[in-house]
Amino acid sequence: MLDVGTVYLVAAGALLLAALAVGLRALVGVFREGRERSRKRREGELERYTMDPVYDREPPDSDGVAETPSTCPQCGADNDAEFTFCRECAAPLGPDP
Numbered sequence: 001m002l003d004v005g006t007v008y009l010v011a012a013g014a015l016l017l018a019a020l021a022v023g024l025r026a027l028v029g030v031f032r033e034g035r036e037r038s039r040k041r042r043e044g045e046l047e048r049y050t051m052d053p054v055y056d057r058e059p060p061d062s063d064g065v066a067e068t069p070s071t072c073p074q075c076g077a078d079n080d081a082e083f084t085f086c087r088e089c090a091a092p093l094g095p096d097p
């Protein structure tokens with residue numbers, strides 16, 4: 001005579017195995033897809049990540065505008081130049097308006 005605990009264990013085990021099988025199939029599918037894509041990219045069949053010429057431009061703040069990182073007067077933390085408040089202590093940065 002099977003008791004409830006054994007039945008529960010068997011049912012839970014079966015469900016776990018089924019879930020594992022489904023997950024494994026999905027993982028194998030993803031893995032195969034990735035290998036196929038990297039092989040195609042190596043052989044030049046696939047396009048680059050982007051063909052957008054905008055993507056190859058320099059960052060906009062590299063054209064001579066000297067943006068010196070501002071140091072917090074309160075805690076001395078280094079903040080980006082465009083920051084208005086300190087990222088560490090939220091003290092106002094730069095000249096007061």
Ligand SMILES: [Zn+2]
Pocket residue numbers: 072073074075076077086087088089090091
């Ligand atoms: Zn600060």
